[in-house]
Amino acid sequence: MARGFLDRSHSIAPANWSRWLVPPAALSVHLAIGQVYAWSVFKPPLEEALGLSGTESALPFQLGIVMLGLSAAFGGTLVERNGPRWAMFVSMTCFCSGFLVSALGVAASQYWLVVLGYGVIGGIGLGIGYISPVSTLIKWFPDRPGMATGIAIMGFGGGALIASPWSSQMLESFGETTGGIATAFLVHGLVYLVFMSMGVLLVRVPADGWKPAGWKPGNGGTGKMITTAHVSARNAIRTPQFWLLWVILCFNVTAGIGILEKASPMITEFFRETSTPVGAASAAGFVGLLSLTNMLGRFVWSSTSDIVGRKNIYRLYLGVGAVLYLVIALTTNTSKLVFVLCAMVILSFYGGGFATVPAYLKDLFGTYQVGAIHGRLLTAWSAAGVLGPLIVNAIADSQEAAGKQGPALYSTSLFIMMGLLIVGFIANELVRPVDPKFHEPSAEQAVASEKEAR
Amino acid sequence: MSETPESRPARRTPLLVLVWLWVGLPFAYGLYELIRKVVQLFGG
Structure with a gap:
């Protein structure tokens, strides 16, 4: 070729x-x-x-x-x-x-x-x-x-x-x-x-200046959070916005992985001492359901963010996610339905967090090098991949060693995940439009500064 | 260059159908297998 x-x-x-x-x-x-x-x-x-x-x-x-x-x-x-x-x-x-x-x-x-x-x-x-x-x-x-x-x-x-x-x-x-x-x-x-x-x-790239019929830049419906300027990947990592999004993605993924990685033993252990214990086969079905909601959340929530705005959708992922963790921690093994539904919604937020972040980056940094900025942000995923399982496994092991069983094995982890989501929520609240000093000069500005230099 | 009436996409329906089926069929297979597993395990 x-x-x-x-x-x-x-x-x-x-x-x-x-x-x-x-x-x-x-x-x-x-x-x-x-x-x-x-x-x-x-x-x-x-x-x-x-x-x-x-x-x-x-x-x-x-x-x-x-x-x-x-x-x-x-x-x-x-x-x-x-x-x-x-x-x-x-x-x-x-x-x-x-x-x-x-x-x-x-x-x-x-x-x-x-x-x-x-x-x-x-x-x-x-x-x-x-x-x-x-x-x-x-x-x-x-x-x-x-x-x-x-x-x-x-x-x-x-x-x-x-x-x-x-x-x-x-x-x-x-x-x-x-x-x-x-x-x-x-x-x-x-x-x-x-x-x-x-x-x-x-695959094809659109020609320079192409835009959909009837669409004008800034028509995104979420006002000042959508920039029409461009920020390079090199400059993006110098902005607080990039690192706030890094924290948001890392903690949202950590909270999701915490459930995903231990889903099967977690549901088994939660309902072991109840009148409706969960067998290995049903636990596998639970894992399947989580995969399904994880996948659907990527499309449904990310599409919804086009209507309600990126900041608002992350408020939902992180704020409601924290509340759902609290519900699981408080209701423990009183209702299997509540446990399964909460876990499903949390996993849909986990998937949604992954899928919405490129659009959030585009809103803040423009389309100029959004792929490269997204690539750099994915280091948050790598960090969360280590952090999530580490927290849940280490705490479950230590609780087991202390002679605890059932929901008590996971309650501390659930509160930690809730704390991480709250930190992510605060980070999301701190996201503001990027300072213009990081913007790439527009074609007109570049010509003007060249003339000035002469 | 924006989508003007002159530059509106030509009818590419056969290509659109082909490429969406190309990715849609394997995806539907995966989804079917997953739902079958979930139904079997929870529904008996």
Whole structure:
């Protein structure tokens, strides 16, 4: 494929291009890379076939998530410069090569190749792929940026829903031997290559100055919180707004992961001593419900933010989220329905928080380098990925060691999560429009200052 | 350049249907499998 085809200049949409062709291009990448959350399907067969421990078999996933954060943070500027087609191509190449290298590794019983392939090479594909369509979608949908990014980021959640049963069926067909796992990896790499190539071929950037019919900048409906100016990624990280959003995202994700990571043992333990205990099968159903609301929240809440404004929707995520944690902590095991409903809404806020943040960034920093700024902000996700499970697991372990059981194992964690959400709520209240000194000079200003300099 | 009547998107319905099906069908499969699991576990 010629380098020219991948250039931003070669992906400018013709005048009669439909913007509704862009979300499927984004989805073809996000639905593929979302597979990472179904890695657990491969863990038991790998442990059995290669004699690995649970910690060892989790390495490719963990490294993949670390590489996602790093490549999104450091590759964001390159993505902005080279355009979405280049980014999607890099993502597709890395993600699919990762599977092929892993297939070789399993076939040769060289596990380090799986770690390198899936974790490092594939992880770069995750990070670049995650941010690849964000700024393009925002430019195509300036009137509905929350909905547009919500569709793509919902795809990341949906990727695991597809991969989990699909990978399981494949392992069942090919067998859980080294040969069977290697074949499954090979098929994954090839199928995702075809699936993602649609995005590479289809994605287009709007021509300079393009805007939807009848739409004017500032028509977002939420007044002064939406800027028409532009802030570079380099300047964005010097603003308090960036770090306030970092805290908001980090704590909102920490609170969600706290439930998501321990959902199955948590519901079992909560209702163990009641007249309606929860068995392993029902606990798995509960985890499924949380995945569903996590995914739906990404689209529903992010789209709602286009109407009510980004600041207000985060007030809902963080404020109502804190109240729901309090409800769980106070009602403990008195009502299973209340527990399940609260957890479902909290998880929908968790997903919504992820999906709405690119539009919040666009409101504050403009569209100029929003993809690169988003990439840098995703380090908050990496931090939350460590913080959330650490808090819940450490507290549950210490309470268990102290002889406690049932809801008491988790009550301290619930109050900590509530505290984090309140801190996030305060951070959201402190968000103001960015100081104009951080804005990029407009074309007119640049000409004027050049004349002055002469 | 804004969407003027002259530059309004041409009818690309077949392409739109194809690409939305391309991503929609696998997504529907994943959703179906998930709902089946939830119904089986809670509904019996």
